[in-house]
Ligand SMILES: Nc1ncnc2c1ncn2[C@@H]1O[C@H](COP(=O)(O)OP(=O)(O)O)[C@@H](O)[C@H]1O
């Protein structure tokens with residue numbers, strides 16, 4: 047098996063905000079995030095506003111340094127690189143697409159001129175810049191509209207120009223932060239189709255942040271970030287009839303902790319403590335009922351334990367799992 051292109055291990059990013067009067071407030075944007083992305087994979091990231099999605103993208107793109115943990119891209123440790131190496135990494139290996147992609151484009155220049163401009167600024171001259179711009183326009187399927195000024199193009203077409211520019215340096219990794227955030231559903235679909243096409247044709251690895259839970263249809267895998275950590279993963283599963291469907295999986299962190307979805311906890315009115323049983327099919331987590339408080343444990347299910355903050359019974363062989371459940375309990379579920 048080949049190494050993943052991206053490896054994040056216990057990634058932490060803390061922003062220090064200096065307030066009036068000299069006080070400092072710390073914001074933990076990433077709180078020990080673990081993630082791997084394979085070479086050539088198209089990964090979606092979803093999560094509530096403020097959960098750390100953009101921070102993660104900025105760290106992966108070398109725009110921001112991690113405070114703790116590690117972020118490796120192509121075996122390079124972004125936290126340990128010199129400023130100069132990081133600069134080079136950003137320039138040569140990463141492409142960025144932003145939500146308001148068109149904001150960085152010049153409205154009275156044509157699509158071709160907008161793509162040519164950064165090429166010229168990075169040192170390509172005359173004919174070679176023009177030829178490369180045409181190639182990029184072809185790649186984003188805008189050749190026919192190359193002579194149109196930005197203000198004459200639709201939102202989707204403008205975003206295509208922005209994607210073309212992001213590809214100018216032939217990056218191995220494309221990072222997109224809500225690239226369809228300002229587009230209607232139909233146009234968003236065409237942008238996702240283009241990204242998928244580029245992913246396939248160029249073998250380009252992509253990490254795409256989206257507010258749209260429907261992104262699962264467009265990418266290989268979706269991870270959900272909650273409070274600066276991965277909470278769950280949605281993967282495609284092939285059905286025996288040849289079709290496919292999506293399955294949401296909980297994520298174990300490096301210490302073996304798992305976060306239970308808040309909706310599930312609410313649905314079963316589970317608060318603070320859970321009853322955990324091993325069954326033939328797996329591990330069952332449910333609301334403790336009255337009888338367990340008197341210490342009645344069913345022997346049918348093999349092992350049954352009510353997990354509390356302080357007292358806990360540990361069946362042999364499973365102690366590591368219980369230990370991690372207990373630490374989840376200490377930290378509080380669903381926050
Ligand atoms: N440059 C910054 N300085 C201070 N706090 C920041 C900065 N960037 C992000 N944050 C904070 O970090 C947290 C995560 O932000 P962000 O990564 O932008 O979330 P998302 O993209 O998921 O909405 C938020 O609480 C946000 O206010």
Ligand SMILES: [Mg+2]
Nearest residue numbers: 099100101223
């Ligand atoms: Mg964001």
